[in-house]
Amino acid sequence: MKIDDVEIKWLGHVGFLIKNSKVIYIDPYNLKGENEKADFILLTHSHYDHCSIVDIEKIIKDGTKIIATADCQSKITRFDVPIKIEIIEPGQELEFGNIKISTLPAYNINKHFHPKEEGWVGYLIKINNVLIYHAGDTDVISEMKNLTGYKHSDTKFIALLPVEGRLTMSAEEAYEAAKIIKPTLAIPMHWGSIVGTENDAKEFVELCKEGGINAEILDCE
Numbered sequence: 001m002k003i004d005d006v007e008i009k010w011l012g013h014v015g016f017l018i019k020n021s022k023v024i025y026i027d028p029y030n031l032k033g034e035n036e037k038a039d040f041i042l043l044t045h046s047h048y049d050h051c052s053i054v055d056i057e058k059i060i061k062d063g064t065k066i067i068a069t070a071d072c073q074s075k076i077t078r079f080d081v082p083i084k085i086e087i088i089e090p091g092q093e094l095e096f097g098n099i100k101i102s103t104l105p106a107y108n109i110n111k112h113f114h115p116k117e118e119g120w121v122g123y124l125i126k127i128n129n130v131l132i133y134h135a136g137d138t139d140v141i142s143e144m145k146n147l148t149g150y151k152h153s154d155t156k157f158i159a160l161l162p163v164e165g166r167l168t169m170s171a172e173e174a175y176e177a178a179k180i181i182k183p184t185l186a187i188p189m190h191w192g193s194i195v196g197t198e199n200d201a202k203e204f205v206e207l208c209k210e211g212g213i214n215a216e217i218l219d220c221e
Helices: 053-059 142-150 171-181 198-210
Strands: 006-012 015-019 023-026 040-042 065-069 084-088 093-096 099-105 121-127 130-134 156-162 185-189
Touching: 006 130, 006 185, 040 099, 099 142, 121 142, 142 171, 156 171, 171 185, 171 198, 185 198
Parallel strands: 023 040, 040 065, 065 084, 130 156, 156 185
Antiparallel strands: 006 015, 015 023, 093 099, 099 121, 121 130
């Protein structure tokens, strides 16, 4: 999928490739085939399906910048290839040329898998007039209301939302999040691999369409 000059590919589970002048991966997991080398790798937290050393090793190159939460640090210092590491927490903003990366909290409200006190994150990536929100592993949280402050009238806002319902939001909850966020386009994730099915994704898209929110399931690449 291409939004203006920004390419977005779903790599399965919660993994995405975002490409403009730079190649950005978010939570690469179970990558298939040949993969472009990364300029940036963003990791939301240290769970094995989000901070996968086997997959990160496939895409790093000399100078790749890995942006990650503190709990990932011991895993990502093991590579032979010289990389750069930036440890982040919720509420930070980073700028690399025309790419702006902000971190937001990601946590469970009524589950124990992703406690708020861990300081795990979702990412907000702005490239020119395209704004992409990768929610990470989260429930519907109050901080989502703050996302409206990042949008401008000419911004195309893409929300990548988990929908599987056991570890994160269900399809219904993700729809509630979409109503708060009001994206230009919502894309379901966290399905089709470890947990979650295509039915979860379809239910989310249907709910969004009934509510007047543009939503689409991406093919896994």
